[in-house]
Amino acid sequence: MPDDETLPVRSSNDIVVVRQVVRMRAVEIGFNLVEQTKIVTAASELARNTIDHGGGGSARLQSLRNGGRAGLRLTFEDKGPGIPDIELALKDGYTTGGGLGLGLSGARRLSNEFEIQSRPGEGTRVTITRWK
Amino acid sequence: MAIRGRSRLSDVVSKHEAAILTDWIKEQLAAVKAADRIGEAELRTECARFLTLLKVALRSDGSHDVSSAAWSETRELLGELSRSRARAGYSPSETAAFVLSLKRPLFDRLRGEIGGDADALADEVWQTTLVLDRLALFTTELHQKSRDEIILRQQQDMLELSTPVVQLWESILALPLIGTLDSARTQVVMENLLQRIVETGASIAIIDITGVPTVDTLVAQHLLKTVAAARLMGADCIISGIRPQIAQTIVHLGVELSSVITKATLADAFVIALQRTGATIGRATKA
Secondary structure, three states: OOOEEEEEEOOHHHHHHHHHHHHHHHHHHOOOHHHHHHHHHHHHHHHHHHHHOOOOEEEEEEEEEEOOEEEEEEEEEEOOOOOOOHHHHOOOOOOOOOOOOOHHHHHHHHOOEEEEEEEOOOEEEEEEEEEO | OOOOOOOHHHHHHHHOHHHHHHHHHHHHHHHHOHHHHOOHHHHHHHHHHHHHHHHHHHHHOOOOOOOOHHHHHHHHHHHHHHHHHHHOOOOHHHHHHHHHOOHHHHHHHHHHHHOOOHHHHHHHHHHHHHHHHHHHHHHHHHHHHHHHHHHHHHHHHHHHHOOOOEEEEOOEEEEEEEOOOOHHHHHHHHHHHHHHHHHHOOOEEEEEEEEOOOOOHHHHHHHHHHHHHHHHOOOEEEEEOOOHHHHHHHHHHOOOOOOOEEEOOHHHHHHHHHHHOOOOOOOOOOO
């Protein structure tokens, strides 16, 4: 399996594939069951956001080795309308799509590092990293 | 490119039909091991039908435009063939090889007929290649479409299959969920459960998520909606099969499940359900 790969995120079937590949990666890196479940769930949330709010995009998976530490970095990117107010989007319970409004904030809590870049009209990029 | 009103190809096919057929079948049997899957007799029938139709189409249509009406019967035959081969598990290239393997026999005959005239031969070979490539692409497209249809049908079968509602006890139902809970399936699950609650007059439904690998906010939302709908119909729900990793993830996500009774295992949930309905379990004491 390559250390760096990019998957399409265009349909709900792609979300299933992203979840499966992320889980395989997490197992390969040696994440325990709780860590696997957390990163897979975060990936599921972000992939769904990419489709529902970004109109589809891509997911990049990178296996990291930093000294003795191993980790997994996921980058979700879309060319959608972007997020006008990131702080508001990260607030628990805030939703524009009829969901629970916990996906983005939940994904942040499920990962060790979280970065979001978004500009109205240009798209959104969310990067999360989880270390073993 | 300039296209002559009538190609030599059509004459060549008419003149050498039997020989081309023999060569073509030989070609296919050697390349694709088609004989493993369909008998040689069947292959011979298909090839003969195709050659006959090709001959007619070439004669009536000088433009070699395979999407025109003159080619409709040829397309129909190839469509039938692609579909049956897709179902039999042929790969797209094996399916396209049916048409592509005709090239060599045709080129051989063309060379035999007009080999002396290099320009004319090159021209005819080009025309033939164009026609056969288009027909091969057509089979590949249809093959793909047939596969998509098969997949779609299987998905629909799975929708039905994977959502049984079982009765555990008088007025206790269980819904063991397995796999991915995408929205189409969740809809079926919800309808099945509500329907069974009406039919059985159940007062408690246990939704077991042991077989659901990922519980994200969408899955949680579907569960909460199902629980709310069941409650409106007078049945309480217990969610069981919450494993430690799922519990931790749900807490991190911030999903509020405290309004629902949850249990680690289906057995625990069943005990609660029995108590709620006034039944008790005990070991029979010896008299």
